[in-house]
Amino acid sequence: MPELPEVETVRRELVPLLTSRRITRVEIYWHRLIDRPAPEIFVQHLVGTSITALRRRGKYLIFDLDSGEHWLIHLRMTGQIYVRQAQAPIDAHTHARVYLDDGGVIHYRDQRKFGRFYLVRDEDQVVGDLGPEPLSEDWQPEDLAERIRGRRARIKTLLLDQRVVAGLGNIYADEALFLARIHPACEGGRLTEAQVRRLHRAIRQVLLEALRARGSTMSTYIPPSERRGEYQQQRRVYRRKGQPCPVCGTPIEHMKLSGRSTYFCPRCQPFSC
Ligand SMILES: [Zn+2]
Structure with missing residues (x-):
């Protein structure tokens, strides 16, 4: 199960691939992946936005969008994220694809299907109850x-x-x-x-x-x-x-x-x- 070091590693590797990229198309193959809002609203809101920053809080990845909303991903047990080319094949464990303006495509794979996507204006709705970040200077x-x-x-x-x-x-x-x-x-x-x-x-x-x-x-x-x-x-x-x-x-x-x-x-x- 991905913990802080794994999620942070994913974040660091995604930053150069995703920062400033505009989302042009979103395909969700398993609707329960989207915790909130409704899957069709999620897709509608995501398309056309640009990713301005990629952060982490606890085990959550947080994509800041130029719309002012935040796209959060929790990988839970077996979630995986890859950025591939459009023609790259998908398999039975690929539950979403997010297309980018440079031809890259985010593939979300998850064997156990416990991972979740969230799209919110106020990220505290999802991460507000988390305790302190253990690698922050402030944590004593x-x-x-x-x-x-x-x-x-x-x-x-x-x-x-x-x-x-x-x-x-x-x-x-x-x-x-x-x-x-x-x-x-x-x-x-x-x-x-x-x-x-x-x-x-x-x-x-x-x-x-x-x-x-x-x-x-x-x-x-x-x-x-x-x-x-x-x-x-x-x-x-x-x-x-x-x-x-x-x-x-x-x-x-x-x-x-x-x-x-x-x-x-x-x-x-x-x-x-
Ligand atoms: Zn010992």
């Missing part, structure tokens, strides 16, 4: 502490809550908790100040490492350049059950937390919370 350990204070939920579950911090998913939550030496099942509100500081630093470190590696290609995530992400080669615990911990050599363990697969080192991340 105190903010993280504030958002988990008194919470009974487990810290791993809280890190996946996009209102606590935006952009983390299963891979980078596990990796950050390992680096911070915190057991994923610890109650969030019981973390010490030192633990919260370590976690804050670990989240940034893991996300920056993953960005440099252009994300993790472990299933369907392949960015527009079709150069796969490489963070999976550096991961420390995620999907490494039974393999030695890179710090102490203890076999990595696996557990389910709120239905999510969770990986940790029982020695580096003791359940002493």
Whole structure:
């Protein structure tokens, strides 16, 4: 599932291809892809506009349009975006094509079909509840502490809550908790100040490492350049059950937390919370 580093990689690769391009035609092959407005309104409003900027908020891509509206895309599990030539073939997983004035065509593919498009004037209707951006200079350990204070939920579950911090998913939550030496099942509100500081630093470190590696290609995530992400080669615990911990050599363990697969080192991340 694309998380912050994957979505940011997609954004960076799309910027030179899409900035200032005018949209000339839109084809939607699966209407439930459009969360809002109605698909025919979505198409009507998009055609004729130009893309003035491409931003990211959490796991959302945001296309700013010269009409004043914003086109948001959430890739969810298996969404993929490619820019191809008009004659490029489509397949059963291609759910939309957006034609550009330079002959390029945005292809949206999605095997599991959980991804969604939104077209709104006020982007806060979609992203207004998201917590802070973890790579922003403004994000401080105190903010993280504030958002988990008194919470009974487990810290791993809280890190996946996009209102606590935006952009983390299963891979980078596990990796950050390992680096911070915190057991994923610890109650969030019981973390010490030192633990919260370590976690804050670990989240940034893991996300920056993953960005440099252009994300993790472990299933369907392949960015527009079709150069796969490489963070999976550096991961420390995620999907490494039974393999030695890179710090102490203890076999990595696996557990389910709120239905999510969770990986940790029982020695580096003791359940002493
Ligand atoms: Zn260890």
